[in-house]
Amino acid sequence: MSTEVWPPISAPQLAIEEDATLARELQWLLESLQSTLQSLKSGLEECAALLAPVEPGSTLVLSSHRSENVKGTVTRVGTRVVKGNVQLRLQTLPPPRGAPAFPLVVSSAPQAPTLVLDQIVSVRTLINSCLDIVDVSTWTGDAKNADFISGQLRLLEENIREAKGTLKGGPDIPNPWWEDPLDENIFDPPLPHYLSVNVAVAEAALVVTIRTLSASSPQPSTPETHQSTFVPNFGLRDRLAVALGATRPPTHDEIDQTFTFRGEQVSVKEKVRVESQDPSLMAALAKLSSLERVVKMSRQALAIVMGRDTSDDD
Structure with missing residues (x-):
């Protein structure tokens, strides 16, 4: 089974129509991503609230x-x-x-x-950076520029991934106990x-x-x-x-x-x-994981419409 354009059009005209269709699809996706960014902002604000210094703690x-x-x-x-x-x-x-x-x-x-948990300080800083990225993507930068939005999504994903990794900890997070004693x-x-x-x-x-x-x-x-x-x-x-x-x-x-x-x-x-x-930290980690998936899918969708290789996003 095959799909053909009827009435038939020439190959050059077909290429023009395909480019126009991709342009309209890209425009629609960029407009849709603005709603996605607002949803991401709400999720990031929830994470910030979970880590905020609210009594009784x-x-x-x-x-x-x-x-x-x-x-x-x-x-x-x-x-x-x-x-x-x-x-x-x-x-x-x-x-x-x-x-x-x-x-x-x-x-x-x-x-x-004061006994300060540096990891949570870092996570809060990264979440605030993510909120700034969303604001720039929405209000300051060119929301219709696919290259600009693609770069902002990449930066957003990197910050969310780092925040999530900091809450999970690891061999190098935080510093070794003998290097930074209380x-x-x-x-x-x-x-x-x-x-x-x-x-x-x-x-x-x-x-x-x-x-x-x-x-x-x-x-x-x-x-x-x-x-x-x-x-x-x-x-x-x-x-x-x-x-x-x-x-x-x-x-x-x-x-x-x-x-x-x-x-x-x-x-x-x-x-x-x-x-x-810690229930609050667990909730923040779960939200960051969910937000990371949303950003990753948005980046991949934009890369496909822009005709770029998505293998680097894996």
Whole structure:
């Protein structure tokens, strides 16, 4: 079965008619994309609202599985952790005298540093950039210029993909824990030098990783280094405890590694990772994934009508 134009027209005239049809189709698609852009803007504004610093914020439970190692809650408001009260019961972290567990409490003092979640800061910045791209595509630039709209859609997709990837986290997101330690004075009492606390976002969940540390080699006892010296290594005590029937020291994926932490070579004695799903972050991640698909399909549709190869968009 074949389709022919009736009455028949010459090949040159047919080419002219085909070009005119493609031009009308391109014009229709560009007008349709303006509605798509407004829909994308609404979705982006919803994502921004989910990450906005709105009280009372999200209170999340932190609890280690099948153990009492970590128990407590934290409260996130926008990009900040404003409250936190977690009790640690670790083999290598002796509690204060008379206390059943080691307290990890976010300080409420006005002068205390703020615990900022840099990943959420980055996501909010990227979403704001996306909103700017939509506004430029709608009001400032030439909405009837296919090349301009194609470039804007590409930029929009890249920003949304980066925002989504930042909420999902990964090997390089955020920075390694030993490179960017939290300020000890975020907590009350301040963190001891042999304790590392890392707070990050992974798969739209708040992840808290606690590490107890020991110096991997003896440090010179000088006035300059005395205050940053780690507590003595508990290796001898641990071995003696095991010989008397106590539980063996914990193992983890960093047990044989050394790191430069606060200017000193350290090893990780004990490591505990706890995560808590954040409903707002989960909703934002789901919306960003949906928006990314819409932008990708819009880019592909425009590329097809413009006669361009869509393989680069995969």
